Amino acid sequence: MSDTKIVAVDAMGGDNAPGEIVKGAVEAVQTRDDIKVILVGLQDKIEQELEKYTYPKAQVEIVPATEVIETAEPPVLAIRKKKDSSIVVALKLVKEGKADAFVSAGSSGAVLVGGQVIVGKIKGIERAPLAPLIPTKKGVSLLIDCGANVDARSSHLVQFAKMGSIYMEHVLGVEKPKVAIVNIGAEEEKGNALVKETYPLLKECKDINFVGSIEARDIPNGDVDVIVCEAFVGNVILKLYEGLSSTLIGVIKTGLMSTLKSKIGAALALPSLKKTLKSFDASEYGGAPLLGLKGLVVKTHGSAKSKEVKNSIIQCVTFTEQRINHKIQQNIGADQEVE
Amino acid sequence: MSDTKIVAVDAMGGDNAPGEIVKGAVEAVQTRDDIKVILVGLQDKIEQELEKYTYPKAQVEIVPATEVIETAEPPVLAIRKKKDSSIVVALKLVKEGKADAFVSAGSSGAVLVGGQVIVGKIKGIERAPLAPLIPTKKGVSLLIDCGANVDARSSHLVQFAKMGSIYMEHVLGVEKPKVAIVNIGAEEEKGNALVKETYPLLKECKDINFVGSIEARDIPNGDVDVIVCEAFVGNVILKLYEGLSSTLIGVIKTGLMSTLKSKIGAALALPSLKKTLKSFDASEYGGAPLLGLKGLVVKTHGSAKSKEVKNSIIQCVTFTEQRINHKIQQNIGADQEVE
Numbered sequence: 001m002s003d004t005k006i007v008a009v010d011a012m013g014g015d016n017a018p019g020e021i022v023k024g025a026v027e028a029v030q031t032r033d034d035i036k037v038i039l040v041g042l043q044d045k046i047e048q049e050l051e052k053y054t055y056p057k058a059q060v061e062i063v064p065a066t067e068v069i070e071t072a073e074p075p076v077l078a079i080r081k082k083k084d085s086s087i088v089v090a091l092k093l094v095k096e097g098k099a100d101a102f103v104s105a106g107s108s109g110a111v112l113v114g115g116q117v118i119v120g121k122i123k124g125i126e127r128a129p130l131a132p133l134i135p136t137k138k139g140v141s142l143l144i145d146c147g148a149n150v151d152a153r154s155s156h157l158v159q160f161a162k163m164g165s166i167y168m169e170h171v172l173g174v175e176k177p178k179v180a181i182v183n184i185g186a187e188e189e190k191g192n193a194l195v196k197e198t199y200p201l202l203k204e205c206k207d208i209n210f211v212g213s214i215e216a217r218d219i220p221n222g223d224v225d226v227i228v229c230e231a232f233v234g235n236v237i238l239k240l241y242e243g244l245s246s247t248l249i250g251v252i253k254t255g256l257m258s259t260l261k262s263k264i265g266a267a268l269a270l271p272s273l274k275k276t277l278k279s280f281d282a283s284e285y286g287g288a289p290l291l292g293l294k295g296l297v298v299k300t301h302g303s304a305k306s307k308e309v310k311n312s313i314i315q316c317v318t319f320t321e322q323r324i325n326h327k328i329q330q331n332i333g334a335d336q337e338v339e
Numbered sequence: 340m341s342d343t344k345i346v347a348v349d350a351m352g353g354d355n356a357p358g359e360i361v362k363g364a365v366e367a368v369q370t371r372d373d374i375k376v377i378l379v380g381l382q383d384k385i386e387q388e389l390e391k392y393t394y395p396k397a398q399v400e401i402v403p404a405t406e407v408i409e410t411a412e413p414p415v416l417a418i419r420k421k422k423d424s425s426i427v428v429a430l431k432l433v434k435e436g437k438a439d440a441f442v443s444a445g446s447s448g449a450v451l452v453g454g455q456v457i458v459g460k461i462k463g464i465e466r467a468p469l470a471p472l473i474p475t476k477k478g479v480s481l482l483i484d485c486g487a488n489v490d491a492r493s494s495h496l497v498q499f500a501k502m503g504s505i506y507m508e509h510v511l512g513v514e515k516p517k518v519a520i521v522n523i524g525a526e527e528e529k530g531n532a533l534v535k536e537t538y539p540l541l542k543e544c545k546d547i548n549f550v551g552s553i554e555a556r557d558i559p560n561g562d563v564d565v566i567v568c569e570a571f572v573g574n575v576i577l578k579l580y581e582g583l584s585s586t587l588i589g590v591i592k593t594g595l596m597s598t599l600k601s602k603i604g605a606a607l608a609l610p611s612l613k614k615t616l617k618s619f620d621a622s623e624y625g626g627a628p629l630l631g632l633k634g635l636v637v638k639t640h641g642s643a644k645s646k647e648v649k650n651s652i653i654q655c656v657t658f659t660e661q662r663i664n665h666k667i668q669q670n671i672g673a674d675q676e677v678e
Binding site: 004136148150151182184186191193215216217220233238242248249252254255256264266268269272273275277279280321331 | 473530555557570571590605607609618
């Protein structure tokens with residue numbers, strides 16, 4: 001068994017905080033004895049939730065934070081003003097080496113800004129991309145970047161491709177991960193100015209397995225492992241993926257409930273159907289790491305329930321064990337030791 | 340009954356040409372006696388297909404074209420060199436007023452380039468956007484632009500919003516169509532440089548019903564009628580919409596067939612399910628018009644079968660009857676009569 005990894009968790013972030021967050025943290029330490037969770041937030045509320053469960057006490061600690069950053073707050077201002085917010089306090093634990101990782105379901109903007117400002121980027125990394133795993137027919141693909149820093153340059157996209165490859169190889173165990181760039185056609189001469197500029201640079205990269213363009217239509221097939229795009233496009237893909245999946249599943253459920261005959265059919269078919277649809281459920285795959293930072297910062301869905309929180313916490317262990325940041329710094333950064 | 344509308348159809352374009360195209364044309368004239376179809380392409384092959392059907396002969400004409408533009412050909416070159424291709428010949432019929440509209444399932448690039456070069460843009464229209472209808476929970480929304488002209492400017496997007504509104508109001512009969520811009524958050528200050536520049540311009544527009552930003556997640560809900568975006572983003576949305584829908588439906592079918600119990604359930608539920616999923620089938624809604632041209636050019640899916648071809652031909656009648664081009668020219672163009 002490996003060393004204990006310490007994960008700071010934003011107990012106050014997300015639609016279901018603190019209840020589901022604390023529950024997820026408890027489930028994580030119940031599942032794994034190599035994890036210690038630091039719950040950061042309003043002490044009373046966290047204690048109240050913890051009382052509901054039986055769990056190895058030594059694996060859970062509370063670090064109080066009296067403020068909460070709301071989703072609607074302007075991120076830069078919130079990080080600057082709310083010094084005693086759960087996000088700022090937790091990120092400082094990572095910065096100071098008191099925690100290996102930080103998991104939050106709170107304000108995306110605040111987590112992204114705070115991660116870069118407080119934890120800081122690895123030297124030589126130009127931008128820290130948010131890289132969620134999205135479900136496909138064959139498993140999962142890494143969609144990089146879905147963050148808040150839009151209008152990227154080609155050099156950013158090349159770094160995203162490299163960081164994504166390292167992540168998929170060492171965290172997911174994919175050998176020679178296939179890398180593609182999101183485009184509106186398969187041919188090299190297609191695309192917008194950014195894609196046309198980036199394509200030849202990716203083609204030249206010797207340390208990635210670049211397979212060319214991918215059209216959005218083919219993303220759900222899961223033929224590539226790392227899908228590179230600028231954050232605006234990535235955000236559109238991620239959100240549409242989530243919105244369309246849930247809409248279609250809803251539409252199908254309505255269809256199944258529309259007649260008596262179909263209701264009986266649905267009752268018989270439901271167990272198999274549920275199993276299949278589970279593979280297309282984004283919450284199965286934990287949160288999205290913000291890559292290229294000096295510590296690990298993971299953003300989960302605002303709507304995250306305990307299962308996703310638990311998975312996100314567990315996901316941090318592999319990331320830390322595999323020394324992903326060290327690999328990123330060695331291969332892409334300015335060749336210095338990670339602080 | 341209104342005047343007969345003449346629709347030129349690219350008999351050689353698409354994966355299922357000429358069989359499904361000719362079949363769709365025949366179905367269109369069998370359904371409506373106010374449509375005349377001109378089938379453009381290789382005369383022998385068209386005649387061979389036509390022989391299979393009984394239909395009002397006076398409503399179908401063949402105009403021969405000896406060349407075919409393939410999907411993989413560079414569009415600009417193809418339009419310039421293949422003067423006797425079905426696309427070029429048919430577009431000239433529109434340009435010369437011998438046809439009211441042109442429908443093609445062939446090379447998107449060639450149809451888009453040819454439409455702009457041969458038919459020409461309405462004076463004052465900066466770009467001709469491709470605007471497909473996409474299925475939503477509540478019906479359909481117009482996604483504008485999904486064409487090949489990427490890296491748009493804000494003035495283009497404002498024209499797209501206006502053209503889209505005119506289309507939805509007069510072709511689909513939506514009163515005061517709701518217009519939104521694709522963004523990565525609901526707040527006005529969010530977005531990339533293009534969206535931030537365009538947002539206030541759309542807000543100022545008095546002749547559209549601008550409701551603000553729309554996140555990709557909410558597109559399938561169908562709360563807005565006109566979804567404005569730059570063509571690269573639009574293309575990604577359109578293709579992902581199609582790819583994810585078909586993947587999910589496939590995954591669900593596999594799930595339903597996985598056990599004996601679920602198979603029996605599926606057999607009972609299938610009729611209701613099919614009806615529901617039909618509403619999410621893009622081919623129900625015909626092709627995508629290329630707006631802002633001096634004539635009507637409609638692009639259908641490369642995989643179009645007869646039903647989509649028929650629907651696309653019929654769709655041209657309302658567009659022409661409602662004098663959409665005239666309305667675009669009066670409201671957005673340089674205030675001249677459409678040639």
